[in-house]
Amino acid sequence: MPVEHWDVVVVGAGPAGAAAALAARRARPEARVLVLDRAGFPRDKVCGDGIAPEALDVLGGLGLDPAAVTAGYPAVPRLRLRSPDGTTVERATRRPSHVIPRAVLDARLVAAAREAGAELRRHLVRRITVGPDGVEVDGAVTAGVLIGADGAESVVRRAVGVPRNRPDQLAVALRGYAPVPAGQRDVQVILTTEQRWPAYAWSFPIGDGRANVGYGELTSGGATRAGLLEGLDRLLPGVRAEELKAHRLPLSTGRPRQPDGRVLLAGDAASLINPLTGEGIFYAVLSGALAGAAAGAGAGAGAAYRRALARRLGRHLRHSSAASRLSRWPVLMDAALRAAAVSQRVFDDVVHLGLADGRLTVPTLVGAAGSLRRPAP
Missing domain, CATH: 3.30.9.10 (D-Amino Acid Oxidase, subunit A, domain 2)
Structure with missing residues (x-):
């Protein structure tokens, strides 16, 4: 049987994989893009199902209509947070979030990727071989660039020698x-x-x-x-x-360095889970979109993608990691939420850090410091 060649092969058809396929086709409409997933769609996926508005912004930038993505699932305008001491x-x-079961969300994103010209096949990937001119998958398919969006137990990640998080x-x-x-x-x-x-x-x-x-x-x-x-x-x-x-x-506190070359890691496969909240869909669609756009660089895709991730998420990831280390002391989490109870600005900044790409801001740090000096009765 002849080996098929594709410009881009995406392993995993979740939000990261679908976004990667959409971005690859958007960047190069002539690109042949194949998406492989071991499951048929629709299928359930264990997740919190929360969709931050920033994730919808990324999907909108890939040509999707956010209203169509969220159709049938009303906006959730409020958020309640409770700290360890009960604050x-x-x-x-x-901006409101949405809660959409992954059986629905993922099927909608896969359908959008197919409509954009990507091909979807049900296939369990077992073996990946990286060569100088491409990447071979199970001896049947080769790719100019392979994007691993196959989740926390990523076969692609193991194939390129990236160890599991501690x-x-x-x-x-x-x-x-x-x-x-x-x-x-x-x-x-x-x-x-x-x-x-x-x-x-x-x-x-x-x-x-x-x-x-x-x-x-x-x-x-x-x-x-x-x-x-x-x-x-x-x-x-x-x-x-x-x-x-x-x-x-x-968690993103254990994210690996994106390797050079033709293999890219996105979403959970790249350890892109917010360490403060467990949120991962925003990171998934953003990293998938960046990986798909970088795939056109061929042998230079890994370096191009690494630079794009650093520009777009680097500062946020440093701040979220710092906040995660600080949060190991519950008293600091208590202080931050007491400050958020006083200030809408602090509340918004805390939410943006935990659910999207926000940073530790001066109002948050000052407010938390003030709450430490004035502990709750």
Whole structure:
């Protein structure tokens, strides 16, 4: 059987992979783009399902209509945060988010990539061989550039010798669906706790009477399924969750250096998960879009993509890593949320850092310092 050649092969058809395919076709309309995924679509994916508005901005830049992406799922205009000491702040966010089950979101993005000219095939990738002139996949397909968007257990990442995150840079979360808790129909809720710190729970309303609920913590703490279930029940008591599934979250504090050459890593495969909140869809579509745009550089794609990531996300990732280190002291998290309860500006900055590409700002640092000097009674 002859070996097929494609300009770009994307492994993984989630948000990162679909965005990569869209960007590759947008950058070079003549490019032959193949997307491989082991699953058929629509398919479920373990996730919090929250879509920050900045993720929709990236998709809009790739030619998608954000209203079509979110159709049928109402905006969620408010966010409630609770710190380890119980300080709670709820405000309207600067721009509303959406909560869309991944079975729906991913199918919509895959359909958009196909409409843009990419080809989708169901295939479980097992072997990748990198050569001077291209990348071979399972002896059947070659690519000028290969983009690994195949998640936390990435085959592509292993093939290029990038090790898994250390346990203190890797979280595990349990997710299910439950009736929306009372008073939370139009509010996303993120709750933190000192027990097994750093750990958090969430409840994100979908709009059909259900909420995506879950609980996560670092694997370095010895996380077990029984412990995750106990944490979920402790922080969201009385929630009757179904479809409970667990997944790993490779945090951006352990992100590898993007290698030179023809193999690019995007989304979870590149350890692009926000260490403060576990958010990954914004990072996924942004990194996928940057990878797809860089694919046209051929043998220089890795370096081009690394530079693009540094320009677009480098400063934010340094700030989010610094904030993650600081948050290991619960008292600092308490102080930041007390400052957010006083100031809408601080609240907005905290949300932007945790859900998109924000930074540690002077108002946030000053407000938190002031809260430390004036501890809650």
